[in-house]
Amino acid sequence: MAQKILNDPCRAEILKGLEKFYQDHQLAFVKAEVDDQISQPPQSEFGDLAFGCFQFSKLLKKSPAVIAQQLQDYFKDSTCLKAQPLGPYLNFSFSIEFLGQSYLAKIVDGSFLKQDLCLPGPKVMIEYSQPNTHKEIHVGHLRNACLGNALVNLYKACQFPVVSSTFPGDVGTHVAKCLWYLKNQIHEDPPAEKKGEWLGQIYSKSNLFLEDLAQTDPQKLTLVQQEMTAILKQLEAGSGEYFELWRETRQWSIQLMEQVYLWCGIQFDAWIWESDVDRPSIQWIQDLYHQGLIQKSKGALGVDLESQNLGFCMLLKSDGTGLYATKDLELARRKFKDHKIEKSFYVVDIRQELHFKQVFRVLEMIGFPQAKDCIHLAYNFVELPDGAMSSRKGNIVPLLTLVDSMQKRIRQDHLAKYEGEWSEQELALTARQVAQGAIKYGMLKIDPLKKIVFNLQEWLKIEGDSGPFVQYSCSRIQSLRDKNALLGKPVRWQLLSHPAERKLIQFSILYQSTLLQACAVNKPSILTSFVYDLARAFNYFYHECSVQNAGNEDLAQARLALSIATHEILKQGLQILGIPAPLRM
């Protein structure tokens, strides 16, 4: 789904010359493809952008270096750039006036970042964050939430109409386990606050209890399992004392979810509950069975995908109840029917890979045409130094524990100096924003396919390549803007001649192509790298090139304008990552 940038003045200028070269040599000029080959030179001094001439070599039967020389001629008349061959590459250096007037000035006046980045894409749904009720939300869930949210923002930035959705699991065995234990083994009243967390702990205790029972008293376990089946039947029937208990406790978990989403700044367009699709999905499977599209095997219904090396996809247990895959079929149907989407993304743990392959294949086999537009966006899971995290085992780091520790640490280590000077409200807000920056950036900067080994003490150290580093750079520019104002006269961009100024501009012109690239490969980590590089380039510039002590007003104005442009890009980049930019910190 690679898209093309619409309004990039630098690339447009390069493409103009390239197009003529292609025509003169009777080569097919596909703008988007050629555009993809424009890159950043490895060293700032080489130029601002580069184009490698390798692919011409075979067609024209000349070495790339010779072609680079020839290609140079196509830019001889350009008033805004100089083309310089270096080996197989043609490096482009733009005039500072051009960069200033056609790019930086438009960021400063707000027009550039508001315009459409590219042509609109198809309508997509991005489903993420599938928390279970009756379980505790832990740091593992956070990776999913951060990724999903950033992807939603990224797709929106790249002109895709996006419907964000979540699919919480409020029915199933885990609920029965929790409710049974709550009713039969817990005799205390629920706490006045944090009921959701308390309920999650009961789930863990229930599991430990049942595991223990399996060892010590298998007969009793069988009885308990029968009771749990009865609980599930009550939930399905929609009446009975367990149904009432389910309704009440479910709400506790939902409150916890809402609290987490509020902290994260996440909102969903659609909440689709497992309990909504549970019964219809079972009905659908039965219909499909009668149509002969699904087979019976060992008392259960499902589809044999063994020939495609995908095993057996069970869709109805022998007791007639459904499974996760069952619900996912109905979920897929609803997504396309109710939301009129054209593509459906599932941001789910990589361990579900086989599951989704099975579900999508079954959808295809039962004649669901959009099966090909269902895409599993897999990411690797978060584990603890001593192994996998699981609410079943109870060895989790609850999300709010991380949040509280992080906010406390930030106030102690970094905000103590403002105590008394800032209002309590601002101190609390800033601690919250910086904690969000640290946590979200930490989750997003790692390539989604790499697992994260979570160590709370390490996470609390925030320095270097981190969210707060970028936020800090932002707030410093904010402070710069508070103290200096643009005077409204034309900026003399040509005064920006320092290497640090150049480097900063060179990074900034990559912003839009970075967004498209990150979106095309579904990796917000590409955007975290970008905002980090840009912030680093700014800090270097800030250190080398003073605004207030620039020596003359025109230079000060030009540097201020460059700072403002950087600020605008950083703020938008952070916003897409879901990271707030504190005014001061």
Add this chain to the structure above:
RNA sequence: GCACCCGUAGCUCAAUUGGAUAGAGUAUUUGACUUCGGAUCAAAGGGUUCCAGGUUCAAGUCCUGGCGGGUGCACCA
């Protein structure tokens, strides 16, 4: 047994998706205008990109075969 993911500096990670001399953070060593905000900046050392073949003008990246770590594979979600 089969399938999938990962393997890059002491440690944690990048690398424009096949392109220029493999870069950051951290740790270590050293330095910076008495600070337009030091949560900053600069410098040094640190590499057989797990191994062996192959494809290519070009491989950390693709293919084959190993090794190591992790995960998944019928009534859990």
